[in-house]
Amino acid sequence: MKLKDKVAVVTGGASGFGRAICELYAKEGAKVVVADLNGQGARDVAMGIGSSAAHVAADVSKRPDVDAMIGEAVKAFGGVDIMVNNAGYAHKRQSMLDVTEADFDRILAVNVKAIYLAALACVPIMEKRGGGAIINTASTAGVRPRPGLTWYNGSKGAAITLTKSMAAELAPKNIRVCAINPVIGETGMLEQFMGMPDTPANRAQFLATIPLGRFSTPADIANAALFLASPESSMITGVALEVDGGRCV
Secondary structure (H helix, E strand, O other), X not given: OOOOOOEXXXXXXXXXXXXXXXXHHHHOOOEEEEEEOXXXXXXXXXXXXXXXXXXXXXOOOOHHHHHHHHHHHHHHHOOOOEEEEOOOOOOOOOOHHHOOHHHHHHHHHHHHHHHHHHHHHHHHHHHHOOOEEEEEEOOHHHOOOOOOOHHHHHHHHHHHHHHHHHHHXXXXXXXXXXXXXXXXXXXXXXXXXXXXXXXXHHHHHHHOOOOOOOOEOHHHHHHHHHHHHOHHHOOOOOOEEEEOOOOOO
């Protein structure tokens, strides 16, 4: 098993990419803390995994919640080896001038500030354990931004830059930091990104921009997250891995 005896915290773990990461990590031997704003959803995922999982309700934009989340990992499993900052927030695809200030603030808080707060809480623990891995779910939107998601695009560009800078700074502590850039995927946020109803005709418009001809799936992202957390990637840090079917080519 690739993650035997490792302890992982996964935010946004109640559904979509996060749930798939939690389940795959557990299958590969990790102890997993399923964290989500939806506490009941996090509990359901953890219960489905079994005794190798714990759960916590957490707003990743609030320091007390993040500290409690990492504290749960220490309490339940003795520490943290892998931190997956997967929770995300997006505005509906629309004119940049129509996005509310409240939505803008929430996007930056969940997609950017949460990475900072998680680092404050988990890096000292990882350092004491001899190293670790931090994985940030960014987006192809941070690499090839397109109209309609301007403020979301910017938050994911920040996540990519943070990933690279963190990787350089934390390497002496043997803490690797990488990002995953999914293309539009089959998750609960699909219609927000599309900015229109999820119909076969509307899907076709977006699929036409992806050379491999399909959306990303939770399994695609979970497999990438497993690789980046495993010993197989021990010489990889600072990368933003595009899991996009060729979208960014």
